[in-house]
Amino acid sequence: MSLPTKAVALAAASAVAWSSVALTASALADVFKIDGPPKVAIILFGPKNDGGWSQAFEEARPELEKIIGAKIPVVEKVPEDSSAITPPAERFIQRGYNVIIGTAFGYSDTFKKLSEEHPKVAFLDASGITNGPNLESFYGRxxxxxxxxxxxxxxxxxxxxxxxxxxxxxxxxxxxxxxxxxxxxxxxxxxxxxxxxxxxxxxxxxxxxxxxxxxxxxxxxxxxxxxxxxxxxxxxxxxxxxxxxxxxxxxxxxxxxxxxxxxTWAKFLGPTLESIKAGTWAPSPYGAFPGIKQGxxxxxxxxxxxxxxxxxxxxxxxxxxxxxxxxxxxxxxxxxxxxxxxxxxxxxxxxxxxxxxxxxxxxxxxx
Amino acid sequence: MAEASSPGAPPAGASRGFGRLTIEVRRSVSPQLRIGALAGAIAIGLTISAIALVLAGVPASDLAQEFIVATLFDPTNLKAVFVQAAPLVLVGLSAAMAFRVRFWNLGIEGQMIFGGVGATAVSLAHAGPDSTRLVAMFVAAMLAGAAWAAIPAALKLLMNVNEIISTLLLNYVASDILLHLLYGVWKDQDGFPHSLKYSASELIPDILPGANGGLVIAAAAAALLVVVTARSRAGVYMRFVSASPSVAEALGVPVRPLVFSTVLLSGALAAVAGFVVASSQEGRLTQSFYQGYGVSGVLIGFLARNNPFAAAIVGVLMATLVIAGQNLQVFYGIPQSMVQLIQAVIVMCVAASDFLTVHRLHWAR
Missing domain, CATH: 3.40.50.2300 (Response regulator)
Incomplete structure (x- = not known):
């Protein structure tokens, strides 16, 4: 029992250390790193065959799986409520997933909270509006x-x-x-x-x-x-x-x-996952806003x-x-x-x- | 079904070679039988679900682990169950109370919206000192929800408007009012359609470690209603009205005031559910915080046979099913529709068990 407790204490301590770094130094470029290879999971707002928004992520998935060389599990139909978003995200994190991709504006607050509780996990949220040292919202132009x-x-x-x-x-x-x-x-x-x-x-x-x-x-x-x-x-x-x-x-x-x-999410998320893998990911404090050029x-x-x-x-x-x-x-x-x-x-x-x-x-x- | 049990009625499922099956209404149903039937129904539902899941590719050896152990014996998941349970118990109680006086309240979502709106109005107005803000929000939520429920109650009592239609349609009106506020005067400063965040003093705290304050409110409401229904004069009156409004009227029960005030109570309970979701989960008023709770509330009230204690149990059970279902989705790629199927199977088994507790199947040769 002592090992996990210790890990939690360490994580908490490093979270404190990070926030003080964030307060004192403006250079955040390579502060965030995940442990080990990326394990990615996607939380979909709609059904994965909705013919639109959610299906576009589902269709980007095979390409992203190729990039990280591992399967990417998906949870679908997760409404924009904290009580619905938190359990699957926590579940993934418990099992060692360290990159969580969300897909709704209404996930913003919950992802912000989760990203603060799990500083070693990278969070990405499509059409979200919150950002942080390990959280980046993104939307296309x-x-x-x-x-x-x-x-x-x-x-x-x-x-x-x-x-x-x-x-x-x-x-x-x-x-x-x-x-x-x-x-x-x-x-x-x-x-x-x-x-x-x-x-x-x-x-x-x-x-x-x-x-x-x-x-x-x-x-x-x-x-x-x-x-x-x-x-x-x-x-x-x-x-x-x-x-x-x-x-x-x-x-x-x-x-x-x-x-x-x-x-064209694979075109944007692919390089993003590569940079998370390489330890060079620096989430923008204003979120990512890729156009046709950036994918x-x-x-x-x-x-x-x-x-x-x-x-x-x-x-x-x-x-x-x-x-x-x-x-x-x-x-x-x-x-x-x-x-x-x-x-x-x-x-x-x-x-x-x-x-x-x-x-x-x-x-x-x-x- | 009552006809089948009366003497001389044609036997159900009769066949000369195999004897005959008769269905009788039990004169009384013991609590032990009820609990036993419920447990049996859940066991049967889980077995059917397990077979379906194994056919869908989940290893049989992992089932118990994922479905029960990981959901109820893991602190994070148990916490998630409780978070989900708090509003479910409250909407279940809301439905159960209204159904007790034969008022089919399908307007739980609209009443939840008004609960959230009432609480948020207090938050935005910074009404009163910080120390009493939460209580003010709680009271405002209840008043707003009761006021919204008063409309269909009055329409029914004064003009005999069918409440199934009026409560259901008023949900759409309530949701438009919510959107009007969130896209209008209550829009966040950043331009997005949700209210300003509640301040720290406006968030329901975790009263006990692991158990959120919302659950404590839900448990208190359930306990209070158990006492009211079992021990108070109003509770006795409700039983009269539930059995027959016209006979109750003839016996001198004040049927109309009783129905009216019970509907207000039902609206206030739903509104508290809205307050709990907004203040203990979302931290602000959002566009969709109420969605799905209307059907769940009616279902819980029905399965609990309008009993507040049972509604609390069924509410927690439903929350467990939701969280366990998510676990299956997360780790086995089981589609959400399969999760809904499992939930439906268990709910149907529980509903069917009710038939078997109230009736006795008798096999005669």
């Missing part, structure tokens, strides 16, 4: 991929009236909507985007109603930032086009889906309704984003009420991106 999908949407549209089914008016959704409209305008300067918020990430019934309403109002391409493929399926049923989110939704609506913003997000494009000419334009725009020639949110940019949001020549900072609560002209939504 979806405005890059959704900008390109907005281009594809305008290219496929005959009327220039685009619709968008969104979950909740959060910054991550708001920037998707703005970038989508900006991309659409790059193809058709008169394009408008009518947005309906369903108030839920995963509610096929409301998504169907919202999509139907948008099409009834004349929208002929439906974009989306919700977790199910329902808007694409309805678009196909109604004979109009759409663009997907999370994964290539042409799987569900091959005729309708013209472009999808997809997650957070990308597009599956384009469907047959996008002309070859426009497809070339979209792929060229993608290259510009990768090369850093188009940061999307660059000034001068005013919101739809005429208030200047980005000054001429300036680029919107990440901090301001995470606070985005405004829409550009051309975006029509309930307020």
């Amino acid at each position: 979806t405005y890059e991929s959704q900008y390109l999908c907005g281009m594809a949407a305008a290219a496929a549209s005959k009327t220039g009236k685009l619709g968008f089914v969104a979950a909740n008016p959060l910054p991550v959704v708001n920037w998707t909507i703005n970038a989508y409209e900006m991309g659409a305008k790059a193809i058709n300067p008169d394009a408008t985007l009518t947005v309906v918020f369903t108030g839920a990430w995963n509610d096929p019934v409301k998504e169907r109603a919202a999509t139907t309403a948008l099409i009834d109002q004349g929208a002929d391409v439906i974009g989306q930032h919700v977790d199910t493929p329902t808007p694409q399926i309805v678009a196909q049923e109604r004979g109009v086009y759409g663009t997907g989110h999370h994964r290539d939704l042409a799987e569900f609506a091959p005729k309708a889906t013209q472009c999808s913003s997809v997650w 957070g997000t990308d597009i599956a494009c384009c469907g047959s309704a996008v002309s070859e000419d426009n497809k070339k334009k979209i792929l060229a725009a993608r290259q510009d984003i990768i090369d850093g020639k188009n940061a999307i949110f660059v000034g001068p940019l005013a919101d739809r009420d005429g208030k200047e949001r980005i000054a001429a020549g300036a680029t919107l900072s990440d901090a301001d991106l995470w606070k985005m609560d405004w829409f550009i002209p051309g975006v029509i939504s309930q307020k």
Whole structure:
């Protein structure tokens, strides 16, 4: 019995030592190291075959297993409650897992607490908002991929009236909507985007109603930032086009889906796991925010309704984003009420991106 | 089933060659029989589950270890069971109380939301000194939950609106109110849709080592309700109403005030569950803290046959099942649907055992 107790005491002592290091020295670069080879476990918010957010992680798993050379167990359908998240995480840690990957905004507080209790374990949380010496939240720059999908949407549209089914008016959704409209305008300067918020990430019934309403109002391409493929399926049923989110939704609506913003988590998590393994992992105090270049997000494009000419334009725009020639949110940019949001020549900072609560002209939504 | 037991009724499962099977209602059910049947049902449920798990590829030799030993004899896991049990016991009690007066309260989630909202309002207003803040939050939660439950109770008593529909639909209204607050005036300073964190004095402490304060509250509530239902005048009245509201009315039981106040009590209990989740687990008001507890509460109330003591036991049992299920998922890659199947099998066995305790199967040649 004395050995484990001793280990706990040591861990506690080193935690104290670390926090004092963190207070006195600003160089944290190589403070964190896991013991031994990485043993990785994933905690999924949704079912692993949800067709979207959670499945994107499940599909990255085989590649990550190859990188670390070990199986990666998964727990699925873990809701955003501390009482649900803590037990599987503790269980993994008890059995020697030292890299825990979470997949929800609502895991943030619990992961922060766990990371403080287990300073020798690395924590990563997709769409989380907490960070620490051994905790990094990460999310993709979806405005890059959704900008390109907005281009594809305008290219496929005959009327220039685009619709968008969104979950909740959060910054991550708001920037998707703005970038989508900006991309659409790059193809058709008169394009408008009518947005309906369903108030839920995963509610096929409301998504169907919202999509139907948008099409009834004349929208002929439906974009989306919700977790199910329902808007694409309805678009196909109604004979109009759409663009997907999370994964290539042409799987569900091959005729309708013209472009999808997809997650490329293996491309981001692979190198992250390598650096944890090498002992060089330095989690950013602001979280990781990879774009197309670093492998957070990308597009599956384009469907047959996008002309070859426009497809070339979209792929060229993608290259510009990768090369850093188009940061999307660059000034001068005013919101739809005429208030200047980005000054001429300036680029919107990440901090301001995470606070985005405004829409550009051309975006029509309930307020 | 009562017809089958009456003399002269056609025998159930009759067959000339094999004698006949009759089903009789027992005149009285001893506590020993009840406990024995419950234990037997759990054993049968676990056996069926074990067979399913072995077929799914879990080594038989690991089963007992993973399912029982690792869940109940490991301090971390036991703590997790208790954390999960506290709100489950409270929502189970909430359902049991309402069902006692034949009020089918399906609005437990909405009442939980209002409990969380009431407690958070006190937190955000910094009402009163720090030392009494938790008590103020507790009281505010109960008042808010009772007030929310008063709506369907009044609708039923005054206008005869079916509470199954009104309580269920009011859950959606409550959840929209919650989102309206979290995306609006209660949004965190960082712009994310949850309330500001509670301060240290607003978190329910671990009163006993290993047992969270929420569990202590749940246990106290259960003990109080055991006394109320077994010893008080109101408890006797509830039994009358449960048996027959019209006869109770004729006997002079104040049925309507009793039903109304019991529904308020049920709402307050659900609200305390919301307060416990927000203040002892999440540390703030979140968007989804109440989800899933409505069905669990109804299930616990049903399995406990509206008995508060049984509801406490069943609540802890359900929590054990949840945590044990997670263990299986973690180490054997058993899908969540399989875990739900196991939980359903055990619940169904317990429900079926109830039939066998209330009835006697009689084999006659």
